[in-house]
Amino acid sequence: MAVADFVQQQQLHALYSSHHGWLQGWLRHKLGNAGEAADLAQDTFVSVLTSGAAPQIREARPFLATIARRLVAHRYRRQVLEEAYLAALACLPPAVAPPPEARLLALEALQEIDAALDGLPLPVRTAFLLAQLERLSYAEIAVRLDVSASSVKQYLTRANRHVFFALPP
Incomplete structure (x- = not known):
């Protein structure tokens, strides 16, 4: 492992250790759901890890809260889109309703288009x-x-x- 990789790993570990509990609590308060809060806290740190932004973070909590807010908004938008799609499918007669595989593919395509329009x-x-x-x-x-x-x-x-x-x- 290169020295730079080791340093980045240590920075991410310190960031996670210092702020994970706070972020999860903050999300739990915002969402009212401990399970979703835990998932979104993990997703936030995964986002930081994959972006490589850990070394540039100056104010950790506002930075993490911003990422978490975006993830919450994305999750909410995805849920609204899925509910609208399922409601539209419920209006179809069973004979013309698409099979489960086609529903999943259509929902994934809708989510890709939604993300593209974002x-x-x-x-x-x-x-x-x-x-x-x-x-x-x-x-x-x-x-x-x-x-x-x-x-x-x-x-x-x-x-x-x-x-x-x-x-x-």
Whole structure:
């Protein structure tokens, strides 16, 4: 093991030892669920580990809380998306409902698209969803968003480019 790797491992160990209990307690207070808090605390430290950011951390608790908040938001968004998908499936007659494997693949695809859209400004994301899900024209989207049709065209170009490069091949 290289000296730099050993030092980074020691920094991460110190960060974990000093702040894991606090982070898990903070998450438990926020979420009201000890199991979810434990999972998200671990996910937070995994994120720090995989990013290699441990050596650059100046204020550990605000840094860890920021990562944890993002993970909570991501988990909540994923849960809302899954619930909406399952509610839509429940409306289908059993004869046309997709099999469990297809449901899982569709849900994974929806989550990938959601992640790809994350980070886009709200009007751009909304325009993309209106065009893809409701098949609205530029003019109809412009009315809904109270912008010009040329703005909608720019929004959709940006969203399509963003999604195209964000999704795996």
